[in-house]
Amino acid sequence: MNISAVILAAGQGTRMRSNLPKVLHLLLGRPMAWYALEAVRQVTGTMPVMVIGHGADEVRHRLGEQAEYVLQEPQLGTGHAVMQAEPVLRGKSDLVLVTYADMPLVRAETLGRLVAVAETQPGPISMLTVMAEDARGFGRILREANGQVSGIVEEAQATAEQLKIQELNPGVYCFRSDWLWEALRRIPLSPKGEYYLTDLVGMAVAEGRPVQTLCVEEPGEMIGINTRIHLAEAEALLRQRINREWMLAGVTMIEPASTYIEPGVRLGQDSILWPDTYLRGNTQIGEGCVIGPNTIIRDTKVGDRCTLLESVLEGAVLEDDVDMGPYCHLRKGAHLSKGVHMGNFGEVKNSTLGPGAKMGHFSYLGDATVGAEVNIGAGTITCNYDGIHKYPTEIGEGAFIGSDTMLVAPVKIGEGAKTGAGAVVTKDIPPHSLAVGVPARVIKKLEK
Ligand code: UD1
Ligand code: CA
Numbered sequence: 282m283n284i285s286a287v288i289l290a291a292g293q294g295t296r297m298r299s300n301l302p303k304v305l306h307l308l309l310g311r312p313m314a315w316y317a318l319e320a321v322r323q324v325t326g327t328m329p330v331m332v333i334g335h336g337a338d339e340v341r342h343r344l345g346e347q348a349e350y351v352l353q354e355p356q357l358g359t360g361h362a363v364m365q366a367e368p369v370l371r372g373k374s375d376l377v378l379v380t381y382a383d384m385p386l387v388r389a390e391t392l393g394r395l396v397a398v399a400e401t402q403p404g405p406i407s408m409l410t411v412m413a414e415d416a417r418g419f420g421r422i423l424r425e426a427n428g429q430v431s432g433i434v435e436e437a438q439a440t441a442e443q444l445k446i447q448e449l450n451p452g453v454y455c456f457r458s459d460w461l462w463e464a465l466r467r468i469p470l471s472p473k474g475e476y477y478l479t480d481l482v483g484m485a486v487a488e489g490r491p492v493q494t495l496c497v498e499e500p501g502e503m504i505g506i507n508t509r510i511h512l513a514e515a516e517a518l519l520r521q522r523i524n525r526e527w528m529l530a531g532v533t534m535i536e537p538a539s540t541y542i543e544p545g546v547r548l549g550q551d552s553i554l555w556p557d558t559y560l561r562g563n564t565q566i567g568e569g570c571v572i573g574p575n576t577i578i579r580d581t582k583v584g585d586r587c588t589l590l591e592s593v594l595e596g597a598v599l600e601d602d603v604d605m606g607p608y609c610h611l612r613k614g615a616h617l618s619k620g621v622h623m624g625n626f627g628e629v630k631n632s633t634l635g636p637g638a639k640m641g642h643f644s645y646l647g648d649a650t651v652g653a654e655v656n657i658g659a660g661t662i663t664c665n666y667d668g669i670h671k672y673p674t675e676i677g678e679g680a681f682i683g684s685d686t687m688l689v690a691p692v693k694i695g696e697g698a699k700t701g702a703g704a705v706v707t708k709d710i711p712p713h714s715l716a717v718g719v720p721a722r723v724i725k726k727l728e729k
């Protein structure tokens with residue numbers, strides 16, 4: 282059957298106490314709504330319709346092409362919200378999956394199971410339910426003595442007896458579309474002046490049409506976010522989920538609770554993560570690496586067998602067998618070739634270090650191209666910025682840069698050349714020659 286999806290996101294989220302629309306608050310670096318969009322997309326394979334209202338422009342702008350948007354203005358309840366999707370979806374699918382943008386823990390597999398119920402059972406409504414002692418304001422599921430669902434009662438309208446019911450409505454449904462669009466129009470206005478989507482359940486039952494339920498095994502999946510406390514709880518659960526998956530895939534975590542891995546990250550087998558490691562954005566780590574402790578890596582590709590100790594990396598590429606740290610900083614455009622060694626307090630920006638290059642202590646390389654097997658002495662600095670422009674530095678293969686050399690760019694150091702300690706290099710140095718002093722002068726030709 283064809284399935285389309287509606288994600289509700291028009292509510293204000295007052296309890297977040299925020300200028301940012303609720304569904305844009307970040308969880309593991311991605312807007313809350315991303316998780317619902319992703320789960321739904323995996324199940325339906327079609328672009329979901331997102332119902333927006335509060336902060337509509339910001340939501341649309343931030344989430345972009347991931348959804349088709351319909352505006353709900355004013356917001357007259359969940360039933361009214363789904364109604365807004367009718368002009369876009371009517372006649373397009375057999376089933377309509379409805380979920381909320383503020384439930385980031387709902388798994389695609391769970392939605393898939395719900396859709397399977399809707400596909401195989403005759404009733405117009407299939408819905409998830411959850412058993413929980415803490416009702417968190419959820420509507421209660423009402424059942425007949427024979428177990429058939431008879432309706433949903435909102436917490437505000439529930440009797441003392443009904444409040445004790447532990448089977449709750451998380452708000453995730455799969456409807457038969459022909460029935461849905463027609464029934465939505467018949468929802469009565471509630472005493473609060475809203476159209477409740479939940480009223481459809483009682484309506485179907487009154488028409489003698491069955492309502493199918495699927496009880497979710499893990500209540501944590503149904504956490505809806507209303508406050509920043511919920512946000513933190515949800516993020517902790519998401520992190521746990523991601524970490525478990527990586528451990529099952531062969532990654533060792535010394536302390537999973539302090540290991541932070543965002544959803545876009547990829548890790549190779551037999552890599553070891555020490556505590557307080559943050560892997561962010563589009564980061565890829567190869568096999569057999571040892572990362573951390575206290576390491577932050579963002580949008581960086583790391584090859585196999587690399588060791589990164591107490592370092593910060595962003596927008597960098599590391600080939601295999603790179604050994605780095607403690608306390609290194611790689612910035613955008615840093616490329617460390619196979620077998621590079623970088624010792625403590627090094628910074629590299631927009632520079633390539635050739636295979637086997639070594640940079641042991643306290644150095645800065647910016648806008649530099651460094652050949653294979655070059656040795657960068659302690660305290661070497663590329664003076665790449667004159668206050669207005671940035672200039673390149675080139676260091677040829679096998680060169681030996683003496684400690685505390687200042688390379689005043691633009692400048693080229695030839696292959697196999699050497700600089701003396703404390704040299705201030707303002708002019709190119711030819712291959713295989715030794716330059717010393719301030720400003721540096723060639724004093725000797727070297728053996729090849
Ligand atoms: C709703 C359900 C309740 C369920 C609970 C689960 C109804 C009437 N009640 O209650 O049974 O247990 O969710 O969280 O459906 N929204 C809109 N437009 C609106 C109103 C809401 O888009 O006019 C969106 C909100 O942004 C939110 C979702 O729908 O994502 C749920 O709205 P909310 O007001 O939180 O519903 P509840 O009253 O909690
Ligand atoms: Ca709610």
